[in-house]
Amino acid sequence: MSSSPTAGPRRTALDALHRSLGATMTDFAGWDMPLRYGSERDEHNAVRTRAGLFDLSHMGEITVTGPQAAALLDHALVGNIGGVSTGRARYTMICREDGGILDDLIVYRLADTEYMVVANASNAQVVLDALVERAAGFDAEVRDDRDAYALLAVQGPESPGIVKGLTDADLDGLKYYAGLPGTVAGVPALIARTGYTGEDGFELFVKPEHAVELWQALTEAGEGVGLVPCGLSCRDTLRLEAGMPLYGHELTTELTPFDAGLGRVVKFEKEGDFVGRAALREAAENANHEPPVLVGLIAEGRRVPRAGYPVVADGKVVGQVTSGAPSPTLGKPIAMAYVDAMYAAPGTTGVAVDIRGSHEPYEVVALPFYKRSK
Amino acid sequence: MSNPQQLRYSKEHEWLSVAEDGVSTVGITEHAANALGDVVYTQLPEVGSTVAAGESCGELESTKSVSDLYSPVSGEITEVNEDVVNDPSLVNTAPFEGGWLFKVRIAEEPGDLLSADEYTAFIAG
Numbered sequence: 001m002s003s004s005p006t007a008g009p010r011r012t013a014l015d016a017l018h019r020s021l022g023a024t025m026t027d028f029a030g031w032d033m034p035l036r037y038g039s040e041r042d043e044h045n046a047v048r049t050r051a052g053l054f055d056l057s058h059m060g061e062i063t064v065t066g067p068q069a070a071a072l073l074d075h076a077l078v079g080n081i082g083g084v085s086t087g088r089a090r091y092t093m094i095c096r097e098d099g100g101i102l103d104d105l106i107v108y109r110l111a112d113t114e115y116m117v118v119a120n121a122s123n124a125q126v127v128l129d130a131l132v133e134r135a136a137g138f139d140a141e142v143r144d145d146r147d148a149y150a151l152l153a154v155q156g157p158e159s160p161g162i163v164k165g166l167t168d169a170d171l172d173g174l175k176y177y178a179g180l181p182g183t184v185a186g187v188p189a190l191i192a193r194t195g196y197t198g199e200d201g202f203e204l205f206v207k208p209e210h211a212v213e214l215w216q217a218l219t220e221a222g223e224g225v226g227l228v229p230c231g232l233s234c235r236d237t238l239r240l241e242a243g244m245p246l247y248g249h250e251l252t253t254e255l256t257p258f259d260a261g262l263g264r265v266v267k268f269e270k271e272g273d274f275v276g277r278a279a280l281r282e283a284a285e286n287a288n289h290e291p292p293v294l295v296g297l298i299a300e301g302r303r304v305p306r307a308g309y310p311v312v313a314d315g316k317v318v319g320q321v322t323s324g325a326p327s328p329t330l331g332k333p334i335a336m337a338y339v340d341a342m343y344a345a346p347g348t349t350g351v352a353v354d355i356r357g358s359h360e361p362y363e364v365v366a367l368p369f370y371k372r373s374k
Numbered sequence: 375m376s377n378p379q380q381l382r383y384s385k386e387h388e389w390l391s392v393a394e395d396g397v398s399t400v401g402i403t404e405h406a407a408n409a410l411g412d413v414v415y416t417q418l419p420e421v422g423s424t425v426a427a428g429e430s431c432g433e434l435e436s437t438k439s440v441s442d443l444y445s446p447v448s449g450e451i452t453e454v455n456e457d458v459v460n461d462p463s464l465v466n467t468a469p470f471e472g473g474w475l476f477k478v479r480i481a482e483e484p485g486d487l488l489s490a491d492e493y494t495a496f497i498a499g
Contacts, residue, residue: 024408035411040412303435326435326437356440
């Protein structure tokens with residue numbers, strides 16, 4: 001899987017399998033990834049009601065080890081990483097000195113002195129470079145493990161039953177945002193109860209050479225309960241319904257976590273200084289000065305808002321759509337958008353999205369659009 | 375997939391039926407429908423309006439994108455498929471049949487449409 005940047009898109013260990021399944025492929029952050037296998041709406045609904053199987057091998061794994069691994073990550077990231085128990089995971093962010101978001105991350109504590117940082121594919125190199133740079137003076141090693149893992153995700157209400165049949169690991173004891181090493185279908189895996197769909201589910205980090213074997217075992221185990229292969233298209237509509245931000249849309253270097261309504265990930269009370277602390281402290285204090293607010297919008301009509309479309313009210317632009325799609329679950333187009341605070345309250349009337357010149361009425365709602373019943 | 379022999383095709387991936395009393399039916403091909411993904415919204419030209427060959431006359435919106443709809447021929451719109459307006463997924467499930475888009479009274483014979491075999495070669499190329 002090591003290819004030079006000029007060699008065209010990178011392919012995952014499951015590439016041939018995707019093609020044999022008739023996947024429509026798409027270039028995503030330099031990777032050739034499945035966009036959908038059949039109908040993206042059917043794939044979306046399968047994850048909401050049954051289960052879906054995803055290849056997410058484009059995600060960027062970075063391992064941090066050593067006596068000061070926790071101290072390094074507490075310095076480099078905005079979260080309290082030293083406070084994460086072994087076997088647990090944490091959603092966090094890496095920011096610039098000026099507080100701008102470089103990426104959002106999931107950090108797994110695999111052992112006392114070993115962490116795995118999972119970055120977005122589009123930002124993996126940036127995150128790796130930043131961690132290496134910020135590691136100066138710490139007794140810790142930052143290792144590029146992007147090629148060491150394939151990542152398969154099983155998501156949806158049937159996923160515990162599917163994975164349970166293939167492992168001796170204690171899945172009932174594996175809470176949301178926890179991860180433990182184990183064996184799935186005879187393959188060594190880091191079994192994590194995480195995802196990006198708003199459903200219960202698992203992410204399985206395995207060696208690339210085991211990816212096909214695991215995919216096939218999961219497919220067989222899920223056959224009777226309606227598991228289907230799922231592409232990135234439905235992953236996007238699933239995370240949008242769940243109100244989860246996507247880097248490059250809701251999160252950018254121009255925004256701090258406070259701008260994105262995610263100031264809770266910044267832990268000022270942790271020990272020691274961290275990159276961005278001063279700027280973020282200021283951003284936290286200014287958060288009361290009515291910056292734009294990230295809201296949900298639900299269409300009254302059927303035209304779909306897209307990223308970048310203006311949000312209008314009272315004859316002027318009051319915001320911008322960051323993500324939009326037809327929602328299979330709601331049966332209507334939905335969007336996330338940053339809007340001026342005075343138009344951000346749920347139920348605000350008179351808000352529209354300018355869809356190629358036509359002002360389509362939208363209802364302002366609180367995020368998320370969808371929350372699973374536990 | 376196979377492209378019906380009796381239809382003619384544009385390079386913008388519309389199909390045009392053989393005219394009956396000067397009126398042809400227009401839709402998009404299965405190849406185009408597959409490329410779009412699930413169609414969720416259609417904006418079709420209005421009945422009575424005139425369309426020009428190769429010019430945009432509506433929109434097809436799918437989960438991931440919005441695409442212009444082009445007429446393969448110039449003429450006057452005589453009917454639009456209300457079933458597709460109400461259920462855009464017909465474009466995906468039956469692009470050459472129940473998923474047709476509009477009927478047009480042909481004002482001018484189109485010159486540069488492709489046969490089924492030529493269109494099949496065009497999308498393979």
